[in-house]
Amino acid sequence: MGHPRRRRTRYYYQKTVPLYFTPWGGRADPSITLDNLVGPDGLNNxxxxxxxxxxxxxDKSRSESDPEARAELLRETSREIMDDSRMIPIASPAIAIAFRPYVVGYEPPLTAHRFDFLGVGVTDDLG
Incomplete structure (x- = not known):
């Protein structure tokens, strides 16, 4: 599938890749996260x-200024997302790197939160 940057380009901009596994840490405001992941114009949609x-x-959750009303709108938004079921959240530890000598193809990320396991494989050639 090529270099990670080319995969991202093919998924986000060319829209030729049906599925892309990527880390996600969320944002400070829940509406930013939801807009990005499931909004009609979201980068990850x-x-x-x-x-x-x-x-x-x-739209309503972004414009609501009352914290309690906004929290209820965000809960309702989350229920709608789960009912629609277009996303499968996968949780993993922040750091999960330990390999045997026969694991090949892994390159450490420049930053700790950008793990890319695509292209990682196993070989029986230990020499």
Whole structure:
């Protein structure tokens, strides 16, 4: 599939890759995270798939200034996302790097949160 940067380009901009596994740490404001992941114009939703109800809930949650009302809107938004089921969240420890000599193809990331296990494999050639 090529270099990680080319994979990202093919997924986000050319939209020719059906699935992309990427780390995600969220953002300080929940609406930023939700807009990015599932909003109709979200970077991590290149197909732009979103129900009209989800789009409206995202808009309302961004514009609501009352913290309690906003929290309820975000809970409702989360329920809509789960009902739509377009995403599978996968949790993993922050650091998970320990390999045997027969694991090949892994290159350490420049930053600790950008793990890329695509292209990692196993070989029986230990020499």
């Amino acid at each position: 290149p197909a732009g798939v979103a129900t009209e109800e989800l789009a409206q809930l995202l």
